[in-house]
Amino acid sequence: MSDDRSILVAALEGAVTAFRAAHPNPTLLGSGPDRAVLDALSAAIERCAAYHAVAGQMVFSGGSGPVLHSGPLASLLFSKGGWPSENVEGAVDWLLKVLRTRKARALVKAAIWGMQMDQAVTVRRNAQLMPFDTLPDSYMKDRIKARARSSYDGSAWTAPTYYEQPDAAYVEEVAEFPYIGGDGAAFQRMNDLEERLNDIVVLLQATVTGRSIAVACWFEYLDHDLEYAEWENAFTWLLPEVHPKVARGAAVSDAQVQTNIANFDALPPDRRAAILRSMERFRLSQGRRQGVDRVLDLTLAFEIAVSGPGGEQSPPSYKVGVRTVQAIGGPLPDRQQRRATVGDLYKLRNQATHGGQLKAKEAKALDRILDDCGAIYLQLMTRLLTIAAEPDWPAIELEALSSP
Known part of the structure; x- marks a missing residue:
């Protein structure tokens, strides 16, 4: 049986010889190999067992x-x-590596605007x-880095095409990311x-930064040789429905950061889903342009967070105020102050x-109230x-939660 490497080395050497004969002094702006040269190289590839094993599949x-x-x-x-x-032998080894790889170690990377880290931390x-x-x-x-530039108003991120350095x-x-296959396994895994990354972004905004974050993520292979079509790579933007500034x-x-992500991951799936619904609404509240819209989204975030399974008749302001301060706990004066702010x-x-219209006094206090409630x-x-089970909210109204 013919050896794939020998077939490809001989074919590529022949292609280079034919190309050199037609173009003794090639330049980067000149034409590439003609169709006959590439057809011969293509025919050699089709003779290889490594190619037949994956022909027609996706990489x-x-x-x-x-x-x-x-x-x-x-x-x-040829390129x-x-x-x-x-580099004939190096190119042939590259092609055979691509054709013979089924799973590979990969990297999901993201650039983050709106959150500063002092050092690398494992999350x-x-x-x-x-x-x-x-x-x-x-x-x-x-x-x-090539697109990053200073913003006219000092914002770190304004749009997917206008931002400063993250x-x-x-x-x-x-590990074991699907590289070549005939189904959509790679796309499902990437999704x-x-x-998972978006959950972290929402969590960090709702428990650490308290303000908008913009994230661009992308995919790379740990072995750069496996980047078959790197020039086609694009960013996936993880943004709320209303894009923030x-x-x-x-x-x-x-x-x-480490503690909050660890606590989130330790929650049962239904608790994570419930908390994320509230956090998503908080995330929206931070990106709204109008103060009144921020108020509405923020109150919804509170209500989702402290609501039970249903059938409750308490007025929202009472329910949110009492349950929030009792869940947080602390000395009585602190709880009284928080309840007044809510x-x-x-x-x-x-x-x-x-x-109604906001009175002048209320409008003036709007930003302060939003910041304090945030x-x-x-x-x-x-x-x-830190609470794995659904809280017993009626009981919490009567007694503050003990420290975790």
């Missing part, structure tokens, strides 16, 4: 799934080993958050990984929902992350 690269066919493979093989690189098994500057160089990181980065190593990065506690939020909410919400969610 996951650059966020897409190009189909493996001898024609495009011949063009890539890597014929001209301009002139999940094989996953880290780190300062963006310490993220290893790559094709996609270079694309972000503050932080996320990297998760993935699951992006959803992200301010300068908020400094966060490394220990708090009560101020509901006064604004009532004005907004019943068609901080209370972060305390509430941090506390709820």
